[in-house]
């Protein structure tokens with residue numbers, strides 16, 4: 333949820349914020365971030381040109397790697413699609429959608445003193461920002477991302493003061509997928525369910541508007557792509573409202589996600605049933 337949407341919703345709720353605060357949550361800071369852990373991280377040059385994955389054996393969902401304690405350095409954010417050890421397993425151009433790097437929209441990095449390593453992906457969760465978005469132009473889209481990042485990671489009392497923007501990827505109205513919080517780090521998008529959970533947010537309020545066709549096409553393609561990279565089963569693809577008490581991602585996007593997962597289940601010769609909390 334963006335600052336603008338949050339403030340609007342807060343006003344509408346007459347200051348009753350309890351429900352809104354559960355929309356996302358930054359985990360507690362890690363127990364210790366030491367210089368020795370940073371020093372133990374592999375050098376950037378050794379990880380920058382790893383070959384794209386040719387099988388899903390590169391990751392073992394839910395299993396912490398032996399090198400877990402090496403994670404936590406500034407180098408971890410370098411890879412768009414890291415494996416559990418932070419090594420690249422795909423290039424941006426491997427994705428079936430346009431992927432915009434974080435450095436193209438912000439110069440800021442995450443606060444590494446209060447962020448946890450991801451250590452692999454086994455879950456995907458879809459959100460909306462809850463702020464109405466009617467344009468697909470680059471500049472206002474980049475501005476909206478920076479606006480949300482500022483709300484989530486800003487230092488002001490009205491900001492959430494998290495380590496970074498909550499989500500890993502943002503799908504805009506044109507269908508571009510923007511890198512947000514580096515996937516090497518755990519997100520802050522589902523209270524109590526952030527471990528190994530890749531967070532995707534669509535710009536818009538899908539209680540009051542519908543996602544654009546380009547947005548939905550890219551969302552489906554991107555989810556398919558990251559499911560393949562990280563071997564995420566269909567029953568681990570959620571919407572926020574399926575994991576917590578929230579209307580996120582809005583009724584029109586929830587409906588699309590239900591239809592899409594049914595279609596995927598049929599194609600994969602498996603079953604999928606809607607989950608409610």
Ligand SMILES: [Zn+2]
Nearest residue numbers: 459460572580
């Ligand atoms: Zn959400």
